[in-house]
Amino acid sequence: MTFFVLLASIQPVVVGAMLAWAGAYKLAGRTVGVAASRSALPRLLGSHRRALAAYRLTGLIELVVALVLFGGGKTPSTVIVGLGFLCYLAYAKMVVPQSSCGCTSASTSPVGWRSFGRAAIVAVGGVLAMLPIAVPWWKGFGADPICAMFLATAESLLVLGLSPDFDRRWLRPARALRLKYGRHPLVDVPDTVPVAATAYNVERSEAFTPVAHLISSGLQDSWDAEGWRILTYAGRLDDREVTIVFAVGMTTDTVGIRVSVVEEQTGQIIPVEAFQPAG
Template sequence: MIEMIAALQPLVVGVVLIWSARVKLFSRHAAAAAGRSALVRLVGPDRALPAYRLLGGVELALGGLLLLPPVLRSEGVAATVLSAGFLAYLGYARRVAPTSSCGCLSASTAPVSGRGMARAGLLVVAGGLSVLAGGGWLAALAARPVVGVTVLVGELAAVVALSPELDRAWLLPLRQLRVRLTHPLRGGSGVPLLATVQQLQLSDAYRRVASLLRSDVREHWDDDGWRFVLHAARFQGRPVTAVFAVPLADAQPGSVRVAVVDDATGHTLLRLAGTPPAAGPHLAVVPA
């Protein structure tokens, strides 16, 4: 198994290097990306762009050699040295120019971070494994295609996940999809959570226990026409949960109720009922 993984590393490193070279050599934003990078501090503002282009040329040449047969041990050594250089550069940039942009896999602005350094470390490991490759990546894929494709997809996904400059391409759309599916500002009733919090904070029940609260809203859910809103609190020196009940159909602050529940035992230590409606649910005594 380790032999097959090692044989696939030239393909992984080669693809990443060629992708990185594409940005440095062919992007119309390459000059701006170079100007935002730590190369300005390292080689000076006038040499930053030529150094950026030169690095792209090295990446393109080495990436092409890694992808094309035959696989030579010297190519793996060169890939390892280059990846180690990336890691050292990122460490330098984080120390002397923490606000500089990485400029590695995209022209987008992305400050040097632990994720980028972890990506460089992953490439160092991949380059080191490629030195051990006993055969070409094409033969390894042909011998065990399912396992090989799984390894490749997993490694390339890790590279993307560790690349802050690529977040706009996958992480932002994923977050937008989650917002569309979960509607975080709405409970099941369609009443915005913000409206509930405003009603809650204007209530007498909230004012009477406000000094006990130790958190913002921790949890909320809707049940039988009521929205239950939980806050962490302390009461008589013990950790408790303040459980507010806010009617969804009544916008009056006076109708808000609250119970203070002991976190350790689940016992209700304090219960304050609002004014109308006079009839309402009894707050369940549940562990927080």
């Protein structure tokens, strides 16, 4: 039995299990009311009561289709269900983007590419199961059990990977391991505050206001020394050229912002009170 024939033949098992899982939750899940309310159905149907009824009806349809697939019947209903899911998800994404899929749980995760991926598996699996070359699934497993189990397991893991319900079981632990043993995501981020950010804060601080009328340039130079970041600006006081110097504390021992005005010609530090504008 060729690979493609075997792949088509096992679809009733995988897709049927998906639909049975989703349908059983929609009919008997403890949080179906919450799941229906978080979906786009209330917006689509106009009320939460109708949304819950439609939600349960969808679950019943999924269970019926799953039973047909398990029985070996070739039916277009699987393709119709898959395409219906895709259309519904597209509506939810466009009209109620914050809504959840509500497929198998009351998860708050909004409709995303993973929801579309699961619906696509249902639709494509339904097409494959209808192909004339597909044999009943039990014959496929009987002809090549090892390959059939491998394909079914791989596709099932793909479905589980596309289900946010299981993120806490595999995705979060995987991320924790990546952070523990892998390259740290902040390794390329500088461990000092960018100069542009320091200048932005200085130019909006109370220390900047008294000397703002003197400054005639943007930031000219900056450097770090002994826990301070020094920023310099050019300016004029009457007919004299001056340099306005800000010292910004960068550690717990150097807190706050200090400002000095230096006359360029003499190097004299001019007291701040001398050039504050009159009130």
